[in-house]
Amino acid sequence: MCETCGCSDALNHTHHDHDHDHDHDHDHDHDHDHEDHFHGTHTHDGHTHFHPPTPTRSVRVENDILAVNHAVAETNRRWLERYRIHAINLISSPGSGKTLLLEKTLKRLQNRIPTAVIVGDLQTDLDAQRLQGLGARVKQIETVNACHLDAERVSQVLPGVIDETTRLLFIENVGNLVCPAAFDLGETERVVLLSTPEGEDKPLKYPVPFIKASMVLVTKTDLAPHLTWKRDACLDALKRVNPSTTILELSALTGEGMDAWIHHLEQAVRLKG
Amino acid sequence: MHELAIALSLVDQLRRIAEREHATRITCVRIRVGPTSGVDGEALAFCFPMAAREYPSLEATQLQITTEPLQWLCLTCHKLFSEPSSEPVCPYCGALEHHLTGSDELTLESVELT
Ligand SMILES: Nc1nc2c(ncn2[C@@H]2O[C@H](COP(=O)(O)OP(=O)(O)OP(=O)(O)O)[C@@H](O)[C@H]2O)c(=O)[nH]1
Ligand SMILES: [Mg+2]
Ligand SMILES: [Zn+2]
Numbered sequence: 216m217c218e219t220c221g222c223s224d225a226l227n228h229t230h231h232d233h234d235h236d237h238d239h240d241h242d243h244d245h246d247h248d249h250e251d252h253f254h255g256t257h258t259h260d261g262h263t264h265f266h267p268p269t270p271t272r273s274v275r276v277e278n279d280i281l282a283v284n285h286a287v288a289e290t291n292r293r294w295l296e297r298y299r300i301h302a303i304n305l306i307s308s309p310g311s312g313k314t315l316l317l318e319k320t321l322k323r324l325q326n327r328i329p330t331a332v333i334v335g336d337l338q339t340d341l342d343a344q345r346l347q348g349l350g351a352r353v354k355q356i357e358t359v360n361a362c363h364l365d366a367e368r369v370s371q372v373l374p375g376v377i378d379e380t381t382r383l384l385f386i387e388n389v390g391n392l393v394c395p396a397a398f399d400l401g402e403t404e405r406v407v408l409l410s411t412p413e414g415e416d417k418p419l420k421y422p423v424p425f426i427k428a429s430m431v432l433v434t435k436t437d438l439a440p441h442l443t444w445k446r447d448a449c450l451d452a453l454k455r456v457n458p459s460t461t462i463l464e465l466s467a468l469t470g471e472g473m474d475a476w477i478h479h480l481e482q483a484v485r486l487k488g
Numbered sequence: 489m490h491e492l493a494i495a496l497s498l499v500d501q502l503r504r505i506a507e508r509e510h511a512t513r514i515t516c517v518r519i520r521v522g523p524t525s526g527v528d529g530e531a532l533a534f535c536f537p538m539a540a541r542e543y544p545s546l547e548a549t550q551l552q553i554t555t556e557p558l559q560w561l562c563l564t565c566h567k568l569f570s571e572p573s574s575e576p577v578c579p580y581c582g583a584l585e586h587h588l589t590g591s592d593e594l595t596l597e598s599v600e601l602t
Contacts, residue, residue: 233553250602269602270602271515271516271601272601272602273598274505274509274598274599274600274601275597275598276501276503276505276596276597276599277595277597278595279541279594279595279596279597280494280497280501280519280594280595280596281594282496282497282501283497283500324548324577361490361493362490363490363493393490393526394490394526395490396526397490397494397525397526397527397594398490398526406579422558422588423525424526425522426524426587426588426589428513429593438498443541451576454587455576455586455587455588456588457587457588458585458588458589
């Protein structure tokens, strides 16, 4: 076995004896059969030997690995734009309160703003059931083993959940703070929930979702008096990670702080015309 | 682990490149992972062999992943610094206002093939 790359057919390939740190930059697409690629000198277990040189060549690619997801997300975004729908991707750890927030939100928007919901869940349609009967069209995506929604899955259910009257779309992502952050769904706005029991330093420990959030909702504020949760430290951590994000504090349970959230939604919908 | 989904997209792209280039094997793949991409380089390297299984052209392909750390950007002096999260001042000017920053790219940079 070849020690350099761990592969089994050491005889059939070539390594550079340097560390692929080419100082010659390939600025063209195909860099065939460069002289440097013919060194077969190879060091194993303290001895150097020579492999029959199989020519390798470098091809410069510079492709976005998530290009397919980005392309589908852009299609979703154009679609939503055409229908003048404000779409919110809701991301949080499991149990931070996404579904209860949506229940309370739908109740308040009922008969006022035509709203649709897409819910991603690993296994069940329990969250979708909780959101039935509140005036919104609700569609469940069972992701089975995927820990996140991607643009393709959303595009599959989008036509069945929105119509020309829809103004607002919520996409409740799979309960997971880390994985959904990598996947653009075509949303207008990314909202991350952080519940008070999760602790005030979470934005510093898991910065990426917060860096990418246009709004952060600090949820379950009703629980704060029962916790050692420090409000100032939490807001500081959020502002340090992302000073341009808007922070709202609310309790879906008691309704405290919900007015500002509803007001934000009304304004976002109004802006879409 | 969403890195498996990402490894599958990567494998798709690599197979297309191998075909286009009439290559029998891709021996080495270079990838840049930005710190706000939401992708963990080690997890991606872990998932890649599973995603590449069954494709002879991707047997024993070596992944070279370059990652950069997140950095703080001072809003006062606009300098970048890395800093333990417990000490909330800019080491250059002492200002308190700064935010985390870093590229969100996830780029297949180049491949080495035979
Ligand atoms: N005290 C209190 N409990 C809440 C609040 N919001 C949600 N909960 C409770 O927290 C638990 C989880 O809430 P959900 O709304 O199901 O959370 P979720 O983010 O949708 O969870 P997943 O979909 O599993 O990720 C439930 O028992 C809720 O009743 C709140 O504002 N205050
Ligand atoms: Mg839920
Ligand atoms: Zn400074």
